[in-house]
Amino acid sequence: MKRTVLVTGASAGIxxxxxxxxxxxxxxxxxxxxxxxxxxxxxxxxxxxxVLDLADDESMVSAVNHIIKEAGSISIxxxxxxxxxxxxxxDVNMNTARYQLDVxxxxxxRMAQLVLPKMRELGxxxxxxxxxxxGKVALPMGGWYHASKFALEALSDCMRxxxxxxxxxxxxxxxxxxxxxxxxxxxxxxxxVSGNTPYKDLASKVYNSFEKVAKNVSDPETIAQxxxxxxxxxxxDARYVGGKWDAKLLLALKTILTDKMMDKLIMGQAK
Numbered sequence: 001m002k003r004t005v006l007v008t009g010a011s012a013g014i015x016x017x018x019x020x021x022x023x024x025x026x027x028x029x030x031x032x033x034x035x036x037x038x039x040x041x042x043x044x045x046x047x048x049x050x051v052l053d054l055a056d057d058e059s060m061v062s063a064v065n066h067i068i069k070e071a072g073s074i075s076i077x078x079x080x081x082x083x084x085x086x087x088x089x090x091d092v093n094m095n096t097a098r099y100q101l102d103v104x105x106x107x108x109x110r111m112a113q114l115v116l117p118k119m120r121e122l123g124x125x126x127x128x129x130x131x132x133x134x135g136k137v138a139l140p141m142g143g144w145y146h147a148s149k150f151a152l153e154a155l156s157d158c159m160r161x162x163x164x165x166x167x168x169x170x171x172x173x174x175x176x177x178x179x180x181x182x183x184x185x186x187x188x189x190x191x192x193v194s195g196n197t198p199y200k201d202l203a204s205k206v207y208n209s210f211e212k213v214a215k216n217v218s219d220p221e222t223i224a225q226x227x228x229x230x231x232x233x234x235x236x237d238a239r240y241v242g243g244k245w246d247a248k249l250l251l252a253l254k255t256i257l258t259d260k261m262m263d264k265l266i267m268g269q270a271k
Contacts, residue, residue, distance in 0.1 A: 002026060002027060002028040003027055003028065003075035003076060004027070004028040004029075004030070004067065004071040004072070004073060004074050004075050004076070005019075005022050005027045005028065005029050005030065005074075005075065005076040005077075005078065005231075006030045006032060006063075006064075006067060006074050006076070006077050006078065006111075006115070007019045007022070007029060007030070007031050007032065007078045007080060008032045008033070008052060008054065008077075008078065008079055008080050008081035008108075008111065009032075009033060009080040009081030009082065010031030010032055010033050010039060010042065010047070010049070010080070011031075011033035011034075011035060011038040011039050012038070013178065013179070013220045014080055014130060014175065014178060014220045014223045014224065014227075015031070015033070015078070015080040015081065016031070016042070016220070017219075017220035017221045017223070017224040018078060018080065018220075018223070018224040018227050018228075019031040019042060019045075019047050020042070020045050020047070020224075021221070021224040021225070021227075021228055022224075022228065022231075023045040023046050023047050024045065025228065027076075028071060029045075029046070029047045029048065030047070030048045030049075030050055030067050030071075031047045031048070031049050031050070032049070032050050032051070032052035032063055032081070033049075033051070033052060033081070034051065034052065034053050035051075036049055036050070036051050050063055050066065050067075051063070052081070054081055054102070054103045054106075054107025054108070054110075054111070055099065055102045055103055055107060057110065060107070060110055060111060060114060061114060064111070064114040064115060068118060073118050073119075073122055074115045074118065074119070074125075075119075075122075075124070075125055075126070076125065076126045076127075076128065076231055077111060077112065077115045077125075077126070077127045077128065078128045078130070078227065079108040079111055079112070079127065079128065079129045079130060079152075080128075080130040081103065081107065081108075082103060082104040082108070082130070082148070083100070083103065083104070083185055083186075084142065084145040084185060084186040084189075085097070085099075085100045085144055085145060085185075085186075085189050085193075086141050086142050086145065086186045086187075086189045086190035086193065086194075086206075087141060087189060087190055087192075087193025087194040087199075087203070088140075088141060088143075088193070088194045088197065088199040088202075088203070089143040089144070090197075090199070091193045091194045091197050091199060092143075092144055092193055096144075097144045100144045100145060100147075100148055101144070101147065101148050101151070103148075104145070104148035104149065104151075104152065105148050105151045105152055105155070108129060108152060108155075109155055112127050112159065115127070116163065116168070119163075119166070119168050120163070120166045120168070123166060123167040124167045124168065125167070125168040125169070126168070126169045126170075126171065126230075126231060126236070127159070127163075127168065127169070127170045127171070128171050128172075128173060128227055128230060128231070129152055129155075129156045129170070129171070129172050129173070130173050130175070130227075131149050131152050131153050131156070131172050131173065131174050132149045132174055132175060133174050133175070133176050133241070133243075133247045133250055133251060134146050134149050135149030135150055135152060135153040135172075135174060136150075136153070136174065136251055136254055137250055137251065137254050137262070137266075138150070139206070139266055140202060140206055140266070140267070140270065141190055141194065141199075141202065141203060141206045142186070145186070152172075153172060156170050156171075156172045157238075160238060169236050170238075171230045171236050171237070171238065171239070171240065172238065172239045172240070173223065173226060173227055173230065173239075173240050173242065174239060174240065174241045174242070174247070174251070175218070175223045175226075175241075175242050175243045175247070176217075176218060176241075176242065176243025176246060176247025176248075176250075177213050177216070177217040177218065177243060177247070178217055178218045178219070178220055178222075178223055178243055179217045179218065179219055179220060186210070187207060187210055187211075190203055190206065190207055190210075191203060191204075191207055202270065205270040205271055206270050208270075208271065209269050209270050209271070217243070218242070218243040222242060222243065223242050223243065226240050226242040227240075253265065
């Protein structure tokens with residue numbers, strides 16, 4: 001019997017690549033995103049697109065109920081949907097900040113709440129939370145985004161211990177810089193929010209560093225393979241780090257350098 005997978009944020013980037021890979025591997029895949037028309041071509045892979053808005057509880061409840069009614073259960077939830085809103089913490093509008101947390105944190109955890117009852121009933125399941133290296137290492141101008149990913153990491157740790165006895169795995173995937181629409185959105189919001197404020201000099205330096213990083217990023221298919229590895233493992237790790245070599249290096253440096261040393265290292269890249 002095919003295992004049913006729900007991939008959020010399936011219209012582009014890591015979500016799209018993961019949905020396609022899992023469909024090719026024989027999983028029964030539902031791909032979810034806010035805009036249904038952007039997923040029409042996924043049907044050619046046998047993927048079932050559906051509308052999902054992580055800031056709308058009714059939309060989340062409806063999506064999960066639809067899948068359970070149609071497929072019987074959701075064996076694997078991949079919480080991939082999210083975005084990065086950049087700008088100095090002082091400059092970011094609080095409504096924008098709340099929306100960032102609503103989607104990246106509250107939306108992901110609400111999806112987990114909705115799939116867990118059926119997983120507990122069946123005594124098995126996997127919840128894959130797509131975090132980021134930015135869930136461990138914070139960079140200037142990304143405060144609200146990093147806050148969302150740090151929170152997702154903590155919630156994942158708590159949930160992993162809470163549901164282990166029910167036969168459910170909670171796994172965090174921490175990609176490094178990856179080719180996607182995420183970068184363009186983050187770049188645009190950075191300069192729009194802080195490009196003409198007292199933080200404009202730092203904003204420009206961070207923007208320039210982003211452009212350098214964008215030339216050396218991983219393909220989303222690389223992260224999709226990492227997610228498949230986590231799903232296929234009978235005893236998965238709590239975390240998987242993927243992408244370019246510097247992702248693992250940055251996380252390693254975080255464990256051995258002092259905060260002041262990390263600050264100097266990070267700020268040294270913003271030129």
